[in-house]
Amino acid sequence: MEYNAIQIEFLPFELDENLENAIFTSQNAVEAVFTKNPEIRFGRCFCVGEKTRALLENYGQIVFKTTEYAAELSKFLIENHVGAVFQFFCGNIRSDEIPSKLTENKIHFKEITVYKTTLNPKKFERNFEAAMFFSPSGVRSYFHLNSPNSVKNAICIGTTTAAELQNYLHMEKVKIANSTTIESVIAKTINSLKNNN
Numbered sequence: 001m002e003y004n005a006i007q008i009e010f011l012p013f014e015l016d017e018n019l020e021n022a023i024f025t026s027q028n029a030v031e032a033v034f035t036k037n038p039e040i041r042f043g044r045c046f047c048v049g050e051k052t053r054a055l056l057e058n059y060g061q062i063v064f065k066t067t068e069y070a071a072e073l074s075k076f077l078i079e080n081h082v083g084a085v086f087q088f089f090c091g092n093i094r095s096d097e098i099p100s101k102l103t104e105n106k107i108h109f110k111e112i113t114v115y116k117t118t119l120n121p122k123k124f125e126r127n128f129e130a131a132m133f134f135s136p137s138g139v140r141s142y143f144h145l146n147s148p149n150s151v152k153n154a155i156c157i158g159t160t161t162a163a164e165l166q167n168y169l170h171m172e173k174v175k176i177a178n179s180t181t182i183e184s185v186i187a188k189t190i191n192s193l194k195n196n197n
Helices: 027-036 050-056 070-080 098-105 136-145 159-165 182-196
Strands: 006-010 019-025 046-049 064-067 086-090 108-119 131-133 154-156 174-176
Touching: 006 027, 006 136, 019 027, 027 086, 027 098, 027 108, 027 159, 046 070, 064 070, 070 098, 086 098, 086 182, 108 136, 108 154, 131 136, 131 182, 136 159, 154 159, 154 182, 159 174, 174 182
Parallel strands: 019 046, 019 086, 046 064, 086 108, 131 154, 154 174
Antiparallel strands: 006 108
């Protein structure tokens, strides 16, 4: 079974005049920016996730650095780009990792909220051998109407989603994909189910 646990709505926003450095931590942020402004060219883009990178490159952007997690990206920016100014494009529900680390290290950035995430809870009248989760918001949405007992194994895309799952499930039920891609989550789910049988 598959369903959209969250809904995304693009928001109106204003770009800063300085288009030198842009930070994207999700594909939704990329779509929100370039659907409205397909002609924009940033000097350098910094992003989280290979799919986010591919999407930026599809829009003709130069991706200077890609990491798997926001913590790795913030560390890279702090170590290599002191003195630079960034625009950080994000949703209304976002990890605090990049803003807090950049602020702590006195790196100048402007946060621009370009999309809104709302939960789309749905009640399931059954239990699942495995459930795949792709964001902390998706986790909150699922467990809003469903019991923790309804999921035997929870496979998630990364550590941030795993941390959210810990609010609902014992850690032995939670497994993290080897990389932050949908394909990796599916592969981890298949392996988990094989090992449980």
